[in-house]
Amino acid sequence: MRKLVAYVCVVLLVAGCATPQRFFEAGTPCEASSFTVIDDFGGARRGPCEILAKEHVRLSILPEDDGYINPSPWYSFKLIPSSQTNAIVSLQYIGGRHRYVPKISTDGLRWSPIDERHVSVSEDGALATIDVPLGVDTVWISAQELITPAIYDAWTTRTAKETAAKLRLLGFSLAEQPIRYLVSNPSARDVLLLVGRQHPPEVSGALAFFTFLETLLADSGLATQFRERFQIVAIPLLNPDGVLGGNWRHNLGSTDLNRDWGIFRQPETRLVGELLDSLDAEGSRVRVFLDFHSTDRNLFYTQDESEPTDPPNFFDAWFAKAAPKLDDYPFTHEARPGKRPGVGKNYMYRRYGIPAATYEVGDETDRDTARAAAVVFAEALMTLMLETLAPTR
Ligand SMILES: [Zn+2]
Incomplete structure (x- = not known):
């Protein structure tokens, strides 16, 4: 023993x-x-x-x-x-x-x-x-709040239930995750297209996307009038694989999706190309395009004077409407020639000649302030589109 x-x-x-x-x-x-x-x-x-x-x-x-x-x-x-x-x-x-x-x-x-x-x-x-x-x-x-595909699923499902928007399947990512989009008034021929989360860590832009779309889908008189006249197509999460994998930048195909527009080698971006083809085939017309991102500060990248848009000077007019209501949300308007053809806004401008912007929210911008600003930008955009865009016949 x-x-x-x-x-x-x-x-x-x-x-x-x-x-x-x-x-x-x-x-x-x-x-x-x-x-x-x-x-x-x-x-x-x-x-x-x-x-x-x-x-x-x-x-x-x-x-x-x-x-x-x-x-x-x-x-x-x-x-x-x-x-x-x-x-x-x-x-x-x-x-x-x-x-x-x-x-x-x-x-x-x-x-x-x-x-x-x-x-x-x-x-x-x-x-x-x-x-x-x-x-x-x-x-x-x-690094930022976790806004995963499951959270998008819950948000899109709730939004479709509580508003007039319908939830549709766009297709599947490389890892066969569903990519969904919300559409409101699909019989209207003039389209506002919104895209989000091509870049996985860009969460402040995702938060702005949610509020921006909620404002477009709200019960307000302005939003109701806007939706009677315009179709809204909104793809909140284009890179679900990158988000799920905690990627810095790419999809599962080692590609920056915001360099793949027009090239369409990746399934996620190709789905957007097919959606545009089907809108074109129906006789619809994308009139304004916004792509939500994050960077070190609040800014908008847009076309400059070398790339005249239809209607002209759209962004100056948009920001002039919004800025007086945005005391605590400094932002810059960075108009520059769209040199990289695979960037979403550059592709959309080239394809349609429309105002096409990258909506960048600062990484550390206070979240409530970013949301409040998204309401102001959405309302100013609706007003401006109603005022300036002649209906497509
Ligand atoms: Zn980005």
Whole structure:
């Protein structure tokens, strides 16, 4: 018996002294002694994880593929505490620099930016360290709010139920996720086309898209009048695979979809091309195009004077209507020649000669302010389209 006890002690001693695992590949729970870092959910991106100390891990934040990636280093992970402590999480960016203020949530639905005193960034931007106080509950940390395909499904279904818009299937992404769109008054021949989320991390633009479309579909007198006259076609989520994969930029075909318009090598963009073909075949006419994105500030990219639109000077008139109501939403109008043919707005201008804009919302623009501005822009756009666009016969 004494021998057995001694044996058990030796086994326990060896096990106790064994070097704990320090490296965890992406997709496996990364177990520090007082918390675990998880990346097993839609939109997650954590990369390989290394335990540096009892309460300190380093995550390697990598893009989705080796192609050119715009510097939008997305990260999203959960921290599951095993004891109440402070988790120190370092984000080591590979091929990018720190861009997004980390957002924190305890349910994956309601988010707030982490206090900047808890985030330190190296001078070259390649390393950001976050100090997260952990209680007993799981905490989500994400570059931006998680607006996943499931959230789009819930929102589009609810919107179709509560408004006159119908939900239709556009087709399927490369990974065979459904891509849906909302359409209002399909018998009207003049069309306003809205597209969203070609670029996965661009969540502030997605939030503006939701409010913008809700304003077009509202019960107001203006919106009702607008919908009697115009057809609205809105594709909220063109890149569901990229969003689900936590990509920095691309779809699953390693392609920036907003460089593929007209080329249509990717199924997602090809679906838009087919939708345009069918609108053309029905005798409908796209009159205005807006594509929602995010960048470091609020702005609109539009045609410049070298690319006259029908109607002319449309954007100046739009922003002149909106700006007086937007005290706390600074934005710029960046009119420039559309040199890259595969960009959505450039393709739409080339194909139709219409006003076609990229609607960019700042990464860290206050969300309520971005939503309030989207209402103002939507109302000004409806007014302007009603005033200036002669009906297609
Ligand atoms: Zn973008």
